[in-house]
Amino acid sequence: MILLGVTSLLTDISSEMVAAVLPLYLLYQLQVSALQLGVIDGIYQGCSGLVRLGAGFMADRWRRQKDVAAGGYALSAASRVGLLLSGGALVPIAGSVLADRIGKGIRTAPRDALISLSVPQERLGMAFGVHRFLDTGGALLGPLLAFALLSLAPRSFDVVFLPSFSIALIGLGVIVLFVKNREVRRGAGAADALPWRECARLLLLPRFRGLVVLSGLLTLFTASDAFIYIGLQRRGSVAIGLFPLLYVGTALFYLLLALPAGRLADRTGRRNLYLVGQVFMVGIYAVLLLPSGRGWLSGLALPLLGAYYACTDGVLMAAASAELDEALRTSGLALLTTVTSLGSFASSIMIGALWTAAGMEAAFRLMGAAFVLLPTLAVWTLRGDG
């Protein structure tokens, strides 16, 4: 579990190094108004669910979580070579970015499954807490390292891409050489491959199904970071120059709270903590809707958002792992992540449309109300499912 955390730490350092300087690189090296990089995100959004589910099913079918996860890490590492050799042409760069995202899509579910299989059930929350702590640490260190390197050799972006590649390779080395494929216990008739129809069983597990529906519904009305930050800034509580610090601040609180939240989840019940985490999102909506002019209240948004992530991201995976048979764990986690990310995507589209039609305040008010009301109703009706 620690080893997987180290791989994630290194891979995240590597990815965030590149992500932090890519806009600079495109602007200086390619002379393009790099807004177009968003095209890649658009393409990826379309196929991310397929990538995740496909990789999850494959991992379960052949019982090779480690190999599928390692494949994802390898693809991300290889994408850095594309950057190094692109010679500043847009197509290879776009291809590299896409390969990196696909690698991430492939590895997430098998990696989370491996984390969950590495500890006894009563410590699932802690295991994910440790992992998310290391993962977020990597996301914070990456940009710092990238900018330190660039200040040594201004505008020679290779000084970021090559170290990023080396770090990704070392991370890949850790998982390939030291992480073991877990022996997954199988029921009767242990055929070589898990039959496809077995995966359909996922939807018949009432508690897991309840979790998927509930989390999907919640994310559908959860404001994404970007909207929260824009909201804070439009209310005049945050100077525009401080914008990048919002991301850093949130990550810092998430980092600090990930491990305690994981331990708490193990003690108080992971589903319970996941629901408590939603209260932090209610708090964020409240901050966004308060009469402006109280700057200190807006300052609460970052710890609230950090706490929201700490209580929901890894905790949801831990809660789901506890419900899933080991043989189907990767597919189940992949399905859950796909549903929640579709929910966030739909949420962004809704906020955007409401904002355009009725303004920022109205958008947050409606989404906030829906966030509180609909899932409450859902929880009420799902209680019977036990």
Add this chain to the structure above:
Amino acid sequence: MARSHLASTYGRALLFGAFCIAAVLITAGYVFVKSSAARQTAGPAPTADSRDSLATLLSQPHLLFVDASDMIHTRLAVTPLDGLGSVRFAADLTCDRVYFAAGRGLCSGVDEHYYGNRGVVDFDAGLQPGHRYDDAAGLSSRARVSPDGRYGSVTMFVAGDSYGAPFSTRDYIFDLPAGRALGTLEDFTVYKDGNLFQSPDFNFWGTTFARDGNRFYATLGVGSVGATTYLVEGDLAKREMRVLRTNVECPSLSPDGSHIAFKKRIQNPATWRLAVLDLSTLQDVELSETRSVDDQVEWLDDSHVLYAVSRQGQGSIGYSLDIWETSTNGSGQPEMVLNNAFSPAVVRSPEATGSGHS
């Protein structure tokens, strides 16, 4: 069995250790070589002799630009309008974008040792830096000063505040005599067909100011990718803008105020054609330049524009830029007028100084 397992674990650890050391050494060596190379390419600072010549040059009609002979240390430079490139002097100020009008200049991207391109500084007619505008953060891409020297504007790319897009743009307005920022165009109210127009993913870029010291034009993009772009006409005093038409980016108002030169997107995501818009009819004419140009053009006079085109080349970062000239009636052939240069700013009457004249 146990022994061989132990041996293989030991062997793997050894292999991994060796691999890590090799990776770290190779990477560190590469970074070291690159960073020493970056230090060596810093060009000579202007000498006392060239400072005198610079003063003479600045008293005649001249072109300010950014010198691209060293793409790592891109200096503010000057050349006479009468004989572009016959003499060129680089000042001791590093910029990524410059503009100048009525005795006041703006230079954005001042700190060459910083990782990126943060900070905006104004400079005087002697090219001496003055006030720093710290509120403006991001990667600078456009800069303009109003004809009366009262207002300045820069466009910055900002990372990641638009969903689905890795970064968006901000357009800052500065009160130059007061040395302070007046906010960004996102703080202004926008009207389209008489109705309030709002969206979380508004982006503004490429401001150009009119002679009256209050009116301006800019690009409004809605959405992130392949966004619809609009030409807006704004009022600084009222902090309002209204939409005039679609597909106009990086407007540049002609000296007589009757036309706007701009880049027109002809293919997503990044192919533009230069065109000139008649403000009385809102119809445009495409220019004879057929290459894709990503720049905010500068009017040389009422019938010619200057703009930068990038060129693959050697040197530290593999490309450079040159300034080209073409006629605005859509005929004639584009002509390269200054090599290794970008961000042109025409200074026709160097004696006109400051807001006192406006």
